[in-house]
Amino acid sequence: MKKVVVPLGPYHPLFEEPEYFELYCDGELVVDVEWKAGYNHRGIEKISESKHWDQVTFLIERICGICSTSHPIAYCNAVEDLLKMDIPERAKYIRSIIGELERIHSHLLWAGLAGHFLGYNTVFMWAWKYREPILDIMEMITGNRNHYAMMKIGGVRRDIENEDIPIMKKILDELKPKLEMLTNAVLDDPVLAARLKGVGVLTKQNIKDYGALGPIARASGVDIDVRRDSPHAAYDLVEWDVVLCQEGDVFSKAVVRLGECFESIKIIEQCLDRLTKIKGEISFEVREIPPGEGIGHYEAPRGECFHYVRSDGTSRPFRHKIRAPSYANIPTFKASCVGQTISDVTIILAGVDPCYCCTERAITVYDASTKKKLFNGKDLILLSQEKTKKIKKQLGFKDV
Amino acid sequence: MDTVKRLQERFDGKIRNISLHSDKRIYVDIDKDDLIEFVKFVFIDLDARFITASGIDLLDNMEILYHFSMDRSDVVVSLRTLLDRENPEIESIVPVVKGASNIEREMYELLGIKFKNHPDLKRFLTDDSLDVVYPLRKDAKRQVKQ
Numbered sequence: 001m002k003k004v005v006v007p008l009g010p011y012h013p014l015f016e017e018p019e020y021f022e023l024y025c026d027g028e029l030v031v032d033v034e035w036k037a038g039y040n041h042r043g044i045e046k047i048s049e050s051k052h053w054d055q056v057t058f059l060i061e062r063i064c065g066i067c068s069t070s071h072p073i074a075y076c077n078a079v080e081d082l083l084k085m086d087i088p089e090r091a092k093y094i095r096s097i098i099g100e101l102e103r104i105h106s107h108l109l110w111a112g113l114a115g116h117f118l119g120y121n122t123v124f125m126w127a128w129k130y131r132e133p134i135l136d137i138m139e140m141i142t143g144n145r146n147h148y149a150m151m152k153i154g155g156v157r158r159d160i161e162n163e164d165i166p167i168m169k170k171i172l173d174e175l176k177p178k179l180e181m182l183t184n185a186v187l188d189d190p191v192l193a194a195r196l197k198g199v200g201v202l203t204k205q206n207i208k209d210y211g212a213l214g215p216i217a218r219a220s221g222v223d224i225d226v227r228r229d230s231p232h233a234a235y236d237l238v239e240w241d242v243v244l245c246q247e248g249d250v251f252s253k254a255v256v257r258l259g260e261c262f263e264s265i266k267i268i269e270q271c272l273d274r275l276t277k278i279k280g281e282i283s284f285e286v287r288e289i290p291p292g293e294g295i296g297h298y299e300a301p302r303g304e305c306f307h308y309v310r311s312d313g314t315s316r317p318f319r320h321k322i323r324a325p326s327y328a329n330i331p332t333f334k335a336s337c338v339g340q341t342i343s344d345v346t347i348i349l350a351g352v353d354p355c356y357c358c359t360e361r362a363i364t365v366y367d368a369s370t371k372k373k374l375f376n377g378k379d380l381i382l383l384s385q386e387k388t389k390k391i392k393k394q395l396g397f398k399d400v
Numbered sequence: 401m402d403t404v405k406r407l408q409e410r411f412d413g414k415i416r417n418i419s420l421h422s423d424k425r426i427y428v429d430i431d432k433d434d435l436i437e438f439v440k441f442v443f444i445d446l447d448a449r450f451i452t453a454s455g456i457d458l459l460d461n462m463e464i465l466y467h468f469s470m471d472r473s474d475v476v477v478s479l480r481t482l483l484d485r486e487n488p489e490i491e492s493i494v495p496v497v498k499g500a501s502n503i504e505r506e507m508y509e510l511l512g513i514k515f516k517n518h519p520d521l522k523r524f525l526t527d528d529s530l531d532v533v534y535p536l537r538k539d540a541k542r543q544v545k546q
Contacts, residue, residue, distance in 0.1 A: 037502075038525030046535055084422065211450045211499040224449070230424075230474040295425055295467070295476050297451075308454050308467065321454035323503075328452075331499060 010039045028341045033333045048320040053289050061147050066106050069098050070300030072151035077232055077296025078307040079153045091155035091282045093271040096234040098150050100264040105134045106301035107257040114350050118195055130178050133171045140164055155283025165272050172265055183258045196251035200336040200348035211328045214303025215256045216352060220248035226299035238270040250351035300325055403475055410441055424474050432481040432490050439493045442468050442477055450497045455507040457537045462488040492518035510536040
């Protein structure tokens with residue numbers, strides 16, 4: 001059988017960080033996928049061993065640009081597990097607020113980019129427009145649109161001023177109807193349903209085999225959510241639901257993510273209400289970390305973020321193991337892409353939300369038997385431009 | 401505490417030590433030859449989710465912790481195995497847990513631990529043409545570019 005290899009990456013608009021996929025295709029169908037990582041390996045686990053316990057929270061914030069508060073929360077949970085300590089009540093609510101604001105902005109970012117890949121640039125524009133007010137609230141609380149530096153072992157670094165709370169609630173109130181409109185427009189669209197339903201299906205067994213997490217697992221009916229299962233921060237103090245779907249296709253993943261935005265707003269509103277009623281400190285002082293080991297996890301927008309720390313009694317971690325959610329989610333491509341057409345692969349890869357932001361695109365098509373280059377990115381752009389010219393000519397444009 | 405009881409019933413003499421950091425964090429010290437049996441029991445019979453594995457260089461030994469999560473009860477079971485540092489070698493758990501493939505490749509690359517019967521044991525992060533160094537070992541020397 002003659003197979004064609006289609007490389008995706010290392011630089012591709014789907015991926016925030018450079019990654020490389022090889023799609024083995026038989027005609028239009030994908031028969032196997034190979035993942036090569038390491039293009040952006042920064043050795044953070046090793047660097048962490050040379051930093052003070054307090055400095056590590058700033059270091060690990062740089063792991064991911066989108067979910068930059070998830071790693072610090074998971075790390076603080078791990079160290080607090082080692083110390084067997086609790087944090088002040090006010091700090092719990094603030095942690096949840098920051099975590100949930102981040103979830104909304106991450107899910108909207110995903111919805112926008114998913115729309116862009118399908119050729120729905122209106123969705124892209126809307127979703128990113130509605131993401132802005134969330135970033136404004138973040139800026140109001142932390143001073144930054146991203147990399148908030150809010151988490152600290154034993155609590156949080158900055159308080160939320162009570163006089164700011166009404167403005168934040170007003171922004172959230174204004175966002176709700178817009179978000180509803182966007183969600184309904186996306187989920188009721190017949191073309192999007194045709195493109196997304198039944199595409200890239202993952203079964204419960206696939207989820208178990210690869211240990212997939214977060215919205216990917218919940219879209220396949222696997223009921224896991226660290227926020228509910230492992231109560232920390234304020235998640236057991238407020239009312240909210242876990243969004244669950246059964247089909248496991250890309251459409252279900254969209255339903256789960258958009259549904260989670262509303263749950264997040266619910267959590268934030270309750271937390272803001274409670275904050276106005278409670279006073280007190282926002283962190284406990286931690287002076288020494290005794291020898292021992294601790295495990296902490298947190299439900300990042302993409303799934304469970306896992307941190308393991310070991311202390312030998314010095315001022316630095318002896319070992320710090322980090323497992324980000326995409327590490328477990330990306331290998332599911334082997335199950336979800338095989339048997340699909342090349343044109344659907346982009347949205348299946350996007351369905352996993354493997355972090356993306358760059359805009360370069362590079363695709364080169366090789367013939368696997370002769371290793372001869374068939375197309376590259378430039379050729380594809382030329383082909384596309386020629387097609388536009390042809391259509392223009394047919395329509396009678398003169399300036400072609 | 402149901403999990404501890406079930407582990408003790410199933411592997412009476414094979415558990416070297418069980419330490420409970422808290423009700424939710426169970427560390428089970430086992431012999432490296434019993435690993436597959438333990439992983440099968442925890443992953444299939446107890447229906448736990450494989451989280452990840454963390455390799456640590458202790459200077460006298462190499463240690464691997466296999467973390468499993470019982471999600472609904474929020475219990476994390478970590479299986480602790482010690483390996484000989486001079487020749488660290490252990491059975492791969494990929495035949496039981498498919499999702500462990502990449503983390504085993506990563507430990508092979510960063511700590512130099514060999515995994516027997518791994519279907520595709522090759523480097524995960526760096527290119528094959530680079531020198532073999534194990535950066536996560538505690539005696540790894542920092543290489544400074546001139």
